[in-house]
Amino acid sequence: MLGETKQATSATTSLIYITLGSLISVWMVIYYLYLRNHNGSDTAYLWVAGFFCSGVVLFLIGLAVGRIGNASRPAETSPAQSPQVIAQTAVPNSGPLPVTPSGPAMTAPIMAAQPVVLPVPPNPPAYPVSSNSPDHLAPNT
Numbered sequence: 001m002l003g004e005t006k007q008a009t010s011a012t013t014s015l016i017y018i019t020l021g022s023l024i025s026v027w028m029v030i031y032y033l034y035l036r037n038h039n040g041s042d043t044a045y046l047w048v049a050g051f052f053c054s055g056v057v058l059f060l061i062g063l064a065v066g067r068i069g070n071a072s073r074p075a076e077t078s079p080a081q082s083p084q085v086i087a088q089t090a091v092p093n094s095g096p097l098p099v100t101p102s103g104p105a106m107t108a109p110i111m112a113a114q115p116v117v118l119p120v121p122p123n124p125p126a127y128p129v130s131s132n133s134p135d136h137l138a139p140n141t
Contacts, residue, residue: 010069017062024055 028051035044 010065010072014062014066014069017058017065019062021055021057021059021062025052025059026055028052028055 028048032045032048032052034040035048040048
């Protein structure tokens with residue numbers, strides 16, 4: 001079974017053991033009651049006791065396999081991959097850079113790129129313009 005994991009196998013095995021153990025135990029109780037009402041032999045009681053105990057043991061094994069499979073689940077699964085960090089170069093006035101994924105197709109989601117904020121240089125000092133100053137000396141506004 002190609003695509004099956006160990007988790008599915010342990011769960012299936014546990015279910016089979018629990019089911020078989022329960023059914024065997026129930027039918028042995030029914031057979032015990034029948035033997036008691038119909039004067040069964042010592043050998044028949046021996047077989048009933050043996051099968052009943054075997055059913056109980058199978059039931060307990062099924063419970064144990066289920067717990068063991070549940071406890072080993074973190075070890076069977078692959079560890080979560082850390083998110084990829086993509087380096088950005090600052091390009092003034094170009095807006096946010098596009099994000100292109102790199103690596104295999106089944107990776108952790110890539111965080112959207114944050115826009116790069118560049119410091120804005122301060123405005124040049126404004127000089128007061130008087131009415132008697134020539135136009136060629138007035139600063140551009």
